[in-house]
Amino acid sequence: MTTDSLHYTLLIKSAPFDDETNETAAAFAAAVLAAGHKIDRVFFYQDAVLIASNTLTPPQGQQPLHSHWTKLKEHYPLPLQVCIANALRRGILDDSEASRYDKIKTLCEGFELCGLGEMAEAMKQSDRIITF
């Protein structure tokens, strides 16, 4: 990383089925990382938490929505944080919440449920917050 590299937080809030925002955000993240900057976190909020659902089944020949992010995470340190309150409302649970509510895990591997304190941290520490 260069000395003038920036720390980014990406806030993704658009519903994944409305338009190409998810793909655009992932392409932006790839460009930022390739340029030597750091992404402190990608925070999925509101309907964007659906991207992290492992129950979505894409039509034949299409990639799952989360694959843009998990592929990127294979090459870079990239925290993929999903707002826990928004996720639970939309039926997305990790192991811990699935156990608590006696349901099944629906969160994709590579993502984690987090509180809104992460966005407060972003406000404080990241150089840039980009909203999609």
Place this chain on the structure above:
Amino acid sequence: MNIVILKSPPGSDLESLELVMACAAFEQAPAMVLMEQGALFANKASSALRSDSKSISKLFSALPMYDCEQIYICEDSMHSLGMTSENIHGFCIPTSKDKLKALLATAKKTIVF
């Protein structure tokens, strides 16, 4: 200064306000700009959009208690929605577009809903 801009109208779940309040709870209270349909957040008469959800007006009126004290509302948006100073919470500051532009130019970070 960090600014959260609300352009979308209040929905049944007030997730944009929840983010503002969470940031404030961590001592990162942002200023807020209400514009376009987002100006409706300031309406004193806004009730819950679902019988089992939170009242928009009650939640919004709690913002000053969270140290969110810089809440600006676009005058043009107010007028186009038929709102007057009497309709909105008293702590909201009606502001011209030019002043909002100047304010946004000073923002370190912005989040738009």
